[in-house]
Amino acid sequence: MTLLTDTWFIAKRELIKFLRTKVRVVVTLVQPILWLGLMGNMMGKVFDNPYVAQAMGVSNYMAFMTPGIIIMTVLFGGVFGGISIVWDRRVGYLEKLLAAPIHRGAIPFGKTLAVMIQNGIQVLAIVGIAAAFGVHFETGFAGILGLMIVAMFFGAILSSISLSLAASIKTMETLMAIVNFLTMPLMFTSTALFPSEAMPNWLAAIARINPVTYAVGPIRELVLHGWDWSKILPGLAVIVGLAILFMLISQLIFQRATTD
Amino acid sequence: MxxxxxxxxxxxxxxxxxxxxxxxxxxxxxxxxxxxxxxxxxxxxxxxxxxxxxxxxxxxxxxxxxxxxxxxxxxxxxxxxxxxxxxxxxxxxxxxxxxxxxxxxxxxxxxxxxxxxxxxxxxxxxxxxxxxxxxxxxxxxxxxxxxxxxxxxxxxxxxxxxxxxxxxxxxxxxxxxxxxxxxxxxxxxxxxxxxxxxxxxxxxxxxxxxxxxxxxxxxxxxxxKAQLGGDVITVSFSANSEPTSVLERIRQIEQVLSIEKNGNGAHRIMVSEEGEKIVPQLFALCEKEGITIDAVSLKKASLDDVYLHYTGxxxxxxxxxxxxxxxxxxxxxxxxxx
Missing domain, CATH: 3.40.50.300 (P-loop containing nucleotide triphosphate hydrolases)
Incomplete structure (x- = not known):
C-alpha cells in the first residue's frame, strides 16, 4: 500500500514540474505538427500514386504515420526518467528521498509512472492534432484509450531502461547521448514510419523483431482498421510483458546502486 | 542524563x-x-x-x-x-x-x-x-x-x-x-x-x-580550550617599576597557569579560563603595589587553536x-x- 502512495508522490513531483515547464508542453504539441505537416504531406504525395499505395499496402500515409509519431514521441520521452534521477542525485534530492521512510522501489516506479502519464498527455495531444489534419480513428474513443495504454506501457520500457542506465551514468549529457544512440536505430529499423513492404529484406527482418514494431502494430491496427484482437493482442502482450520486466530490472539496479 | x-x-x-x-x-x-x-x-x-x-x-x-x-x-x-x-x-x-x-x-x-x-x-x-x-x-x-x-x-x-x-x-x-x-x-x-x-x-x-x-x-x-593553555594576558609594566613582588602575587591567582617574559620585555600570563575576569584583578594588585601598567592585552583561547592543534x-x-x-x-x- 505504501508502495503505491509513495510511487504516486514521487510521480506527482515530476508531473507538477512537467506541466509547469511550458517549453516542454509546447514542444510536445509542435513536434507532431511538424512531423505530420511536413513529412506527412510530403510522403502523402508519394502515396497518392495508386500503384505505390497498393504496393505498400498504405492508402492514407498521414493515418499510417500517426501511430509512428505517437511511438516516436514516447520513445524519445523515456530518457526523462533517467535524467530526473541524475538530476536528483546531483542536487542531493535523491539522498533526501532515501533518508525518508519511503519504499525504495517507489523511487524508480514513481519516475516511470510520471513518464507514463506524460506520455498519455502527449499521445492525447498527437491524436487531437492528427484529427485536425484529417486522420480518422477507426475505433473511436475506446480505440484511442486502447492505443494510449499501449503507448504508456511502451513508455514504461524506455523509462526503465534510462533509469537503469542512470544508476551508473552520472551526467545528463552522457545519458542523453547513450539513450539517443539506442533510440534512433530502434526507430528507423521499425515499421513506425515506413511499411515493411518498403524495406529491403534484411531491414524488414530486423523490423519484425524490433520491440518498436510490436508497439506500433496494435496502435496502427486501432487507428486504421478496427478491433481485430488477433492483431492487437500479440503486440500488447509483448509490450506489457517487457514493461513489467524492465521495471523490475530498473528497481533491482536502483536498489543495488543506492545501497552502500 | x-x-x-x-x-x-x-x-x-x-x-x-x-x-x-x-x-x-x-x-x-x-x-x-x-x-x-x-x-x-x-x-x-x-x-x-x-x-x-x-x-x-x-x-x-x-x-x-x-x-x-x-x-x-x-x-x-x-x-x-x-x-x-x-x-x-x-x-x-x-x-x-x-x-x-x-x-x-x-x-x-x-x-x-x-x-x-x-x-x-x-x-x-x-x-x-x-x-x-x-x-x-x-x-x-x-x-x-x-x-x-x-x-x-x-x-x-x-x-x-x-x-x-x-x-x-x-x-x-x-x-x-x-x-x-x-x-x-x-x-x-x-x-x-x-x-x-x-x-x-x-x-x-x-x-x-x-x-x-x-x-x-x-x-x-x-x-x-583550557587544555591548550586557555587565555593569554600580555602585560607591559612601565620601565621604572620593578614588578617582582606583583608577579609573585599574580602567580597565586587560582586560574593562572604560568608567567613568562617575551622578547619585548612584556609578560605573558597564561590563564586557564575567563581571562577577562583576571585583568581587573591585575590592575587592583598593581595599584596596591604602586606599579604602573603601560599596556595590557587579552587573547582569548579560540576553538580554532584547539582545532588546528588536533588536526594539524x-x-x-x-x-x-x-x-x-x-x-x-x-x-x-x-x-x-x-
Missing part, C-alpha cells in the same frame, strides 16, 4: 576501499547540541549518513533512542531529521510544494501536513513566500527551507550537515537562533557539523574533533564530492541573480 545516540567502535569501509570512519565511539545526550568538527573528508558526513540509516556501517554497535539502527531502519528514519550540506530543495517547486511533498514522504496525513507546514514555515519566516518558486529564493532562504523540511515529521534528533556553509553572517546567526529555539522549545537533540569554529564554540554544548575517521578530542569547548595545519585536498561543488556553483549563481 539519558543517551540519545550511542556509538561504539563504528567503522565504515566503502566498496572502493576508502576507510571513511575508523573506530568511532561517542554518545550524545538528549537535548544536547553536539558539534562535529573536522577537515573535509574526515568522516563527518559518513557518520551522519550511518546514524540516519542512509549508509550501512561495516562494523560497530549503534543505538539511536536505544534502538539498534541496523535492524530498525524505518524507526530510525522517523526519529531523525536530516538536512544535508547540499540543500536539497527542488527549485522548480514552490516552498509549499517542497515541504508538503516531504510530509508525504514521511506518510503524514493531509491535515497534519497542512497544519505543520504552516507552523514550520511561519517559524522560519517563509510563510509569506510559500507560493513562490524556490528558484527565486536566496541561498539563506533555501537553507532555511531545507531545515524546515527536515522538521515536518517532528524528529527527536536533527542532523544538520554544515547548515551555515556559504551564508552571510546575518543568515548564519538567524539559523543558529532557530537551532537554539528547537532545543529550548522541543527538547530536540541537535547534531551539527560546521567549519565555523566560533559558531561551534558559542552554540555547542560539546564538540568532537575528528580527523581521518577517528576522534581526536571530545569535550565542552571551554574544557578543550596541512590543507586537505580531500575528496569533496562533485555534487557539493556543483551545488555551490549553483548557489553562487543564485546569489548573483538576487
Amino acid at each position: 539519558s543517551k540519545t545516540i550511542e556509538v561504539e567502535n563504528l567503522v565504515k569501509v566503502y566498496r572502493n576501499g576508502v576507510r571513511a570512519v575508523d573506530g568511532l565511539s561517542f554518545s550524545v545526550d538528549k537535548g544536547e547540541i553536539f558539534g562535529f568538527l573536522g577537515p573535509n573528508g574526515a568522516g563527518k558526513s559518513t557518520t551522519i549518513k550511518i546514524l540516519i540509516g542512509l549508509v550501512n556501517p561495516t562494523e560497530g554497535r549503534l543505538l539511536v533512542n536505544g534502538i539498534d539502527i541496523t535492524k530498525h531502519t524505518t524507526e530510525i528514519k522517523r526519529a531523525t531529521g536530516y538536512a544535508s550540506q547540499e540543500t536539497a530543495i527542488d527549485d522548480r517547486l514552490t516552498a509549499w510544494e517542497n515541504i508538503t511533498l516531504q510530509g508525504h514522504y514521511y506518510h503524514l496525513n493531509g491535515r497534519e501536513i497542512r497544519t505543520r507546514s504552516e507552523e514550520i514555515l511561519r517559524m522560519f519566516d517563509l510563510y509569506e513566500r510559500r507560493n513562490d518558486l524556490a528558484e527565486t529564493f536566496s541561498g539563506g532562504m533555501l537553507k532555511r527551507l531545507d531545515i524546515a523540511e527536515a522538521l515536518i515529521h517532528r524528529p527527536q534528533i536533527l542532523f544538520l550537515d554544515e547548515p551555515t556553509l556559504g551564508l552571510d553572517v546575518q543568515t548564519r546567526q538567524v539559523i543558529w537562533t532557530y537551532i537554539e529555539r528547537l532545543r529550548e522549545e522541543h527538547g530536540m537533540t541537535i547534531f551539527v557539523t560546521t567549519h565555523y569554529m566560533e559558531e561551534a564554540d558559542t552554540l555547542c554544548d560539546r564538540v568532537t574533533i575528528i580527523d581521518r575517521g577517528t576522534i581526536k578530542a571530545i569535550d565542552r569547548p571551554e574544557a578543550l 595545519h596541512a590543507m586537505r585536498n580531500a575528496e569533496e564530492s562533485k555534487e557539493t561543488h556543483f551545488k555551490a556553483r549553483m548557489m553562487r549563481g543564485k546569489a548573483r541573480r538576487k
